[in-house]
Amino acid sequence: MARRRQIYEGKAKILYEGPEPGTLIQYFKDDATAFNAQKRGTINGKGVLNNRISEHVFTLLGHIGVPTHFIRRLNMREQLVRQVEIVPIEVVVRNVAAGSISQRLGIEEGTPLPRTLIEYYYKDDALGDPLISEEHIACFNWCSQDELNDMQDLAIRVNDFLCGMFAGVGIRLVDFKMEFGRLWDGDWSRIILADEISPDGCRLWDMATNEKLDKDRFRRDLGGEVEAYQEVARRLGLLPEDGNNAVLDLESHRKKKGS
Numbered sequence: 001m002a003r004r005r006q007i008y009e010g011k012a013k014i015l016y017e018g019p020e021p022g023t024l025i026q027y028f029k030d031d032a033t034a035f036n037a038q039k040r041g042t043i044n045g046k047g048v049l050n051n052r053i054s055e056h057v058f059t060l061l062g063h064i065g066v067p068t069h070f071i072r073r074l075n076m077r078e079q080l081v082r083q084v085e086i087v088p089i090e091v092v093v094r095n096v097a098a099g100s101i102s103q104r105l106g107i108e109e110g111t112p113l114p115r116t117l118i119e120y121y122y123k124d125d126a127l128g129d130p131l132i133s134e135e136h137i138a139c140f141n142w143c144s145q146d147e148l149n150d151m152q153d154l155a156i157r158v159n160d161f162l163c164g165m166f167a168g169v170g171i172r173l174v175d176f177k178m179e180f181g182r183l184w185d186g187d188w189s190r191i192i193l194a195d196e197i198s199p200d201g202c203r204l205w206d207m208a209t210n211e212k213l214d215k216d217r218f219r220r221d222l223g224g225e226v227e228a229y230q231e232v233a234r235r236l237g238l239l240p241e242d243g244n245n246a247v248l249d250l251e252s253h254r255k256k257k258g259s
């Protein structure tokens, strides 16, 4: 039996060659990193939860007409996705000040922003993903103006949808990060949403208590990472109300059985 071919290993995911041309298998790890991988750890069960949460989000986005790379979830940790050429830009949407914008501009965390803000970071680990402007994107031709327009439009639509989805379950979407890719068809390509949307790349605060339900629990040594990710999944209806550990228990049961 041949071993499947690994295409790429990132900090939280691995990409394998998919079963058909133009597809990949996206595997979600439990590894967590922060501050450009200066801080490393493991959040047990994170990969299972992020696979499930991202499946849910991408499926719903598909229903409102946002093109995404998601095809279907394959198992607890893997999903089948379309192969794209990742645009080397991390698109961050902010509704409320937190994290780097609070530090950079001295805005108290939790301050609602006067308008939704879109920021761009150049995807380069060696440089620590620096903040860039549209001018830099145009100057270095990291994507075309049409592609940037598409990414901006999609970012606003995704943000509007996610703000409503999370508000419906008592969660404030403070900010989040997206990655886009080019889906090629012959000589033509179009921009689609890629990567993942999960508590790893979002700030999610409980609306009643402001409790953090995202990776800031790991970044800031707050503890309770798994419980926070489980709480997000539970509120989205992805875990049974009772028996919070059902998904993770199921995975360890399968592993023991060797299936």
Ligand code: TMP
Pocket: 092, 098, 099, 100, 101, 129, 175, 176, 177, 200, 201, 202, 203
């Ligand atoms: P920041 O406040 O650190 O710039 O992060 C803004 C949002 O982007 C936050 O929800 C976390 C997410 N993010 C990532 O997903 N990956 C990253 O490498 C960074 C720096 C932020």
Ligand code: ASP
Pocket: 011, 033, 034, 035, 036, 037, 038, 200, 215, 219
């Ligand atoms: N994922 C990023 C890293 O370790 C940072 C973060 O999410 O805070 O590089």
